Amino acid sequence: MIKILHTADVHLDSPLRSLAMRDPELRDRVRTSSRTAFTSIIDTALTEDVAALLIAGDLFDGAERSARTAAFLTLQLERLRERGIRVFYIKGNHDAENPLTGELTLPDNVHVFDGRGGKVQLAQDVWIHGVSFANRHAPESLLPKFPAPIEGAINIAMLHTSLAGAEGHDPYAPCTVAELTASGFDYWALGHVHRRQVHSEAPWIVMPGTPQGRDIGEPGPKSATLLTIDNAIEIEEVPTSVVEFLHIQVDATDIDSDDDLRDLLKRSLRDTAQSLVSESAVIRLELTGPTRRRWQVLRDQDVWKETAAQYAREAGTLWLDKVIFHLSDSQERGHSATDELAGIMNTIREEPGFSKTCREEIEGILQELAAHRRAVLLPDEAAMDQLARRLAEAGAERILARMKGATP
Numbered sequence: 271m272i273k274i275l276h277t278a279d280v281h282l283d284s285p286l287r288s289l290a291m292r293d294p295e296l297r298d299r300v301r302t303s304s305r306t307a308f309t310s311i312i313d314t315a316l317t318e319d320v321a322a323l324l325i326a327g328d329l330f331d332g333a334e335r336s337a338r339t340a341a342f343l344t345l346q347l348e349r350l351r352e353r354g355i356r357v358f359y360i361k362g363n364h365d366a367e368n369p370l371t372g373e374l375t376l377p378d379n380v381h382v383f384d385g386r387g388g389k390v391q392l393a394q395d396v397w398i399h400g401v402s403f404a405n406r407h408a409p410e411s412l413l414p415k416f417p418a419p420i421e422g423a424i425n426i427a428m429l430h431t432s433l434a435g436a437e438g439h440d441p442y443a444p445c446t447v448a449e450l451t452a453s454g455f456d457y458w459a460l461g462h463v464h465r466r467q468v469h470s471e472a473p474w475i476v477m478p479g480t481p482q483g484r485d486i487g488e489p490g491p492k493s494a495t496l497l498t499i500d501n502a503i504e505i506e507e508v509p510t511s512v513v514e515f516l517h518i519q520v521d522a523t524d525i526d527s528d529d530d531l532r533d534l535l536k537r538s539l540r541d542t543a544q545s546l547v548s549e550s551a552v553i554r555l556e557l558t559g560p561t562r563r564r565w566q567v568l569r570d571q572d573v574w575k576e577t578a579a580q581y582a583r584e585a586g587t588l589w590l591d592k593v594i595f596h597l598s599d600s601q602e603r604g605h606s607a608t609d610e611l612a613g614i615m616n617t618i619r620e621e622p623g624f625s626k627t628c629r630e631e632i633e634g635i636l637q638e639l640a641a642h643r644r645a646v647l648l649p650d651e652a653a654m655d656q657l658a659r660r661l662a663e664a665g666a667e668r669i670l671a672r673m674k675g676a677t678p
């Protein structure tokens with residue numbers, strides 16, 4: 271019986287992105303989270319006494335070179351070397367452009383597959399196959415580069431791929447699950463997509479996901495995948511993330527008072543803290559449901575954000591990224607002055623003169639911004655119209671909230 275640990279997309283030293291990172295305590299705590307996650311992978315490899323660690327690409331992040339990253343990595347891989355644990359590594363699209371990977375002399379327990387592909391015997395009946403990215407782009411399938419599986423043995427194949435891909439994203443070494451299934455390998459150790467997914471169990475086709483999410487787009491606890499090979503292959507997840515990003519919905523239906531809302535926020539955040547898999551979490555809190563207090567809550571958004579942030583901090587392991595207010599009105603709308611105002615503002619927003627004025631205002635502000643910021647904010651004309659519309663709607667809503675909040 272032998273064990274193998276499979277990871278990918280470590281993106282060493284890539285920063286976490288969230289408004290919560292402004293908090294110096296959180297920043298200190300999670301600054302090196304990609305390293306801590308990698309260290310915990312090495313720890314697991316040692317405690318599980320694996321025969322090999324597979325790194326299926328994107329070990330590094332950007333093109334920036336850092337001697338510290340290299341020294342850290344070497345140190346960790348040496349911990350495995352001392353115990354006779356081998357490491358198999360294929361380069362992904364991020365590694366291919368990284369100057370470190372070209373220069374680094376890794377410890378001799380590490381085998382780096384090159385762009386032509388190859389195979390290495392790990393144990394009596396176990397072979398590891400792999401193909402690296404030769405450069406940043408791999409618009410064609412890399413499958414033809416794989417050597418044929420060894421008959422009678424367990425064959426594990428390492429590939430960094432976007433699989434069939436998603437619309438709007440560049441394909442990276444594209445191929446289909448059906449092609450992988452038909453290829454004769456027993457386990458496909460994939461990398462590239464940051465969300466974990468087991469695409470097939472016979473053969474195994476496993477995307478382990480990143481061991482450390484970097485923003486709210488990569489939510490939830492992250493893991494590496496542990497294989498146990500004993501005639502057949504069995505797999506399990508081992509947790510790796512230091513901090514996880516979570517989007518939580520808090521239902522504020524029938525909240526009648528500020529006390530109710532405070533209790534609700536406190537309870538929700540405490541429950542979240544108690545059920546965490548990772549050590550800490552960055553929370554995006556969405557407040558939903560119909561409540562009579564909608565306008566008052568919207569009026570005092572800043573107060574509620576600060577309140578939620580305090581409760582999160584009190585829980586000890588949570589930080590607030592942002593609060594999204596998706597409350598609806600539970601009351602029948604009587605005809606009032608504010609309703610009339612809302613109606614007028616709606617009408618005005620649809621008038622061509624209004625949108626022209628809006629655009630002129632925005633264009634004025636744009637001139638104050640650096641050109642590259644303008645390009646990010648407004649890539650095209652449609653984005654400009656959208657922004658104008660969004661701002662006008664948000665402005666009208668704010669004015670109404672203030673007015674309604676003032677008269678219960």
Ligand SMILES: [Mn+2]
Nearest residue numbers: 328362363462
């Ligand atoms: Mn990648």
